[in-house]
Amino acid sequence: MEGCVETIISTRGLRKEFRGFAAVRDVDLQVRDGSVHALVGPNGAGKTTLFNLLSGFITPSAGRVEINGRDVTGLAPERIARLGVARSFQITTLFPALSAREHVELALQARTGLGWRFWRSDRQLRRFSDRALELLTEVGLDEVAEVPAGALAYGRKRALELAVALALDPRVLLLDEPTAGMGAEDVDRTVGLVRRVARGRTVVMVEHNMSVVASLADRVTVLQQGQILVEGPYEEVRADPRVITAYLGEPGGGERENPERENPERNVGESGAADS
Ligand SMILES: Nc1ncnc2c1ncn2[C@@H]1O[C@H](COP(=O)(O)OP(=O)(O)OP(=O)(O)O)[C@@H](O)[C@H]1O
Structure with missing residues (x-):
């Protein structure tokens, strides 16, 4: 009803x-x-x-x-x-020298309240590695997890934005x-991706x-x-x-x-x- x-x-x-x-x-x-x-x-x-x-x-x-x-x-x-409420950020907000994995790790870290601090120790960031890789897999970027964002093709940059937004586990x-x-x-892939991430939100x-x-x-x-x-x-x-x-x-x-x-x-x- x-x-x-x-x-x-x-x-x-x-x-x-x-x-x-x-x-x-x-x-x-x-x-x-x-x-x-x-x-x-x-x-x-x-x-x-x-x-x-x-x-x-x-x-x-x-x-x-x-x-x-x-x-x-x-x-x-x-x-x-x-x-x-998370907004998928535009490509300009990606850091070209940071890898896809690092982007998602930082977003996961930001969510914990630790903030967007780059100078956190490797050990602390590693806490987020597993989850970051899961999210990258969800958006089809697991194979390019270590590639700097600046070197990713356009469609993959957009997928990375989505992974960053998903790291906040938005409703x-x-x-x-x-x-x-x-x-x-890329349109077809993105449609599939959005359909997948739309489950439960x-x-x-x-x-x-x-x-x-x-x-x-x-x-x-x-x-x-x-x-x-x-x-x-x-x-x-x-x-x-x-x-x-x-x-x-x-x-x-x-x-x-x-x-x-x-x-x-x-x-x-x-x-x-x-x-x-
Ligand atoms: N910052 C701004 N200052 C002045 N006018 C603006 C501003 N932002 C939007 N507008 C005007 O408001 C109207 C709506 O713009 P908006 O960008 O929201 O439309 P849209 O539906 O998203 O268009 P498009 O499909 O072209 O992106 C337009 O006439 C635009 O010129």
């Missing part, structure tokens, strides 16, 4: 203005515990801004954000992270365009690639001009004439079998959209 589903993230009247321009307006979002929830929408719809509001990277102009029933509005990202994982810039093979992802959304998402929220246009299961959302109009800029596209594939450039506007 709908009413029995627990909500893990909830926003009410969420709004963010940049110099008077409302990038996100009156957003009431409900993310169900244990679901994979995709945020989609045309370029400039406010997806990233909403994502940044959920993770505390920016503070709202109005409205509130609740995580697991607790008001987290205006809390710093690290406080939100401590409540079990909610926020993924910002997990397949952006990937070729078809909630995943909220911004994703342009509609094939990825179709494969992974239990619920889809479509944003347009900062507002929620439609929300529901993928099959329902993709057939909604308002969504097709939002992407194509014309009414009457609802009959199409697979609009995002027929017109990938205009629909999702990003690389990878036509993959797979």
Whole structure:
């Protein structure tokens, strides 16, 4: 029954203005515990801004954000992270000279409250080695555990970000365009990976690639001009004439079998959209 589903993230009247321009307006979002929830929408719809509001990277102009029933509005990202919400960091936050294993070890260490201290003894870091290797295996990086992050291929760097986020053992994982810039093979691998790591946790992802959304998402929220246009299961959302109009800029596209594939450039506007 709908009413029995627990909500893990909830926003009410969420709004963010940049110099008077409302990038996100009156957003009431409900993310169900244990679901994979995709945020989609045309370029400039406010997806990233909403994502940044959920993770505390920016503070709202109005409205509130609740995580697991607790008001987290205006809390710093690290406080939100401590409540079990981890964000997959961007590649720029990887340290090129540190190995994949060292990255995960440091993240595991940070979680214990020891902090991100590089000068801890080898002995102390070794405590985390076994778990680090498990996490690297989970994301398919066990064979490159000792390779410096700077030498990893793009798809593997993204997998390493995921392992770093998983080291925090989050209840909610926020993924910002997990397949952006990937070729078809890496997209497929990432879909499998996200599906695996989504077991037992909630995943909220911004994703342009509609094939990825179709494969992974239990619920889809479509944003347009900062507002929620439609929300529901993928099959329902993709057939909604308002969504097709939002992407194509014309009414009457609802009959199409697979609009995002027929017109990938205009629909999702990003690389990878036509993959797979
Ligand atoms: N820091 C900022 N200052 C001013 N305007 C901003 C800022 N961040 C976002 N915007 C504007 O807010 C609107 C929404 O941007 P946002 O990046 O959230 O959209 P998006 O849906 O993530 O787009 P894309 O798919 O292109 O990444 C855009 O018009 C953008 O120009």
